[in-house]
Amino acid sequence: MVRKLAGLVATLLATSFVIFAASYAAPGDPVTFLAGGKENLTPQYLAAVRAQYHLDDPFLVQYGRWLGDAVTGNLGRSTQYNDQVGDLLLARLPSTLGLVAYASVLFVVFGVALGVLAAVRGGRTDSAVVAGTTFATSVPPFVTATVLISLFGVQLGWFPVMGGGSLWHLTLPAVTLALGALAIISRVTRQSMVEQRELDHVSVARASGLAERLIVVRHVFRGALGPIVTMCGLVTAGMLAGTVTVETAFGLNGIGSLLVHAINTHDFPVTQAVLLLMVTCYIAVTTLVDLLQPLIDPRVRRRA
Template sequence: MNLRFLATRLGMLVVTVLVSSLAIYGAMFLTPGDPATLLVGGSRDPDPAVLAGIRQEYHLDDPFIQGYWQWLSGCLHGDFGQSLVYRDSVADLIGARAGDTLALVGYASVLVLTVGTAIGTLAALRGGRTETLTTALTAGAMAVPTFVMSVLLIWLFAVQLPWFPVYGSGEGLTGTLSNLTLPAFALAMTWIGYVAQVTRTAVRAETRSEHVETARSRGVPEWTVIRRHVLHNASAPVFAVSGVGIAGLIATAAVAEQAFGTGGLGALMIEAASKQDMAVVQAVSLIFVVVFVVINTTVDLVSAALDPRAAQKGAR
């Protein structure tokens, strides 16, 4: 892999995280009024001693850069502060909810990778009506927002066909899979459509390439041609869009979590925002940004390893 490309991507990761963290911290100061009053729920007559304690804890009286550095340093050491609403450590709140989000996003990621690539590959290899039908269905899936898909799945598979529960994250492996099936599909459906479309295009292009025709003319078995030449060479764009899709799942997980009551980090952030618990909102927002950027950077690096031409273009 091109070392210049690697250094560029890692540098962009650090810069993106720093700029995002600065924006997340600074958002509190852009809110009209005293940030300390905001942190106690906007009370009209807050206790001055409470306000003073909040200003000291959140370094609101410090110069902006100094306060930002204190907050960021604490985050880097796993100290996200205390929640004024939940009366608990923000790190403990995140730890209690992170497992639900990881399970949901992991389940949805498996669906995106397996279902999306399978549909796209089948459409490209079969062609004809199969390709037309799958293209129409995946295009429709791409157009439906997550919250609309959640309502449709609840109506169909919980009301009309009571096959799956629609609230909570379940207990044990069987219970978790059962409870997370509908939210995972609701979350993944849009990206299943994207991955299927990209897979179909990439596989279709490879089946018409010169080296594939040469392999066939030499009598190489069709399945070997598809596995070694078609699917292998089509893997780079498919992996790239799949990686972006997985990062997108993290960004939209809160919608599915709220719709199905799974109680993950996205739901925690929405609850905290409605109660003006800024310490929780800032911490969860920063975690989402870091995970999103890390996944995108990893996708860029792996895509460059699969297709060195991408690294050469990115390093210019």
């Protein structure tokens, strides 16, 4: 446990350093953007801006100050919105979390169901599921968003296509976000169950006359649950970054669209904060899944 927590802290430190360094490696002088892009700036004004934001300090000193502030919850002030970055994140976060939660429910339920169906039925059903999931993973999210908006939003008028935070507004964005993840989960579920069906204890249960449905539920699916849960956690953790394209396509005011706008306007405090939030959430979720793995699959606990 201590070793895992130490690794978590070390990963967060390394990631925060990369994020801070990458933001200031962007083309152009940060002072120009901090000054609002004004022309004919006097040397005295530029020096005042540098002093205000401590840009004359050595890089490591700047990083240490930024990291210390971030740990205490002070993420700085947006140069574009002229507001505290923390307040911007709190205002945008519910929309993004709702989208991720909705998409997670969709890909877990339908992904696992398709994987189980393919593994149990086999034959043409298996081939159809594999072909469908292969196609789903090959379509970029922005293409999926365009098709869904055109078909279900414009032509049929079943769903709103822009903005809003209700469940109905989030349906098309959630489907777009979940489609690729659904394909991954169905593949993992199928493969895990196929491997479990070949194990000795399943053959013994089948030879003892146990009904096939009970064999699938008690032995095959239960044995395959570990890899399925692990992959569901990993995919969910990575979804926060996937909201960038989806929120932009559907005009949602979430963390993803905030990041896009911050990058385009060189709003360094917001860019750094959003990237740090995404990485922190990913590491936290993957660590939680790792800690829960022995409870889900006793074989992991025995190997440890």
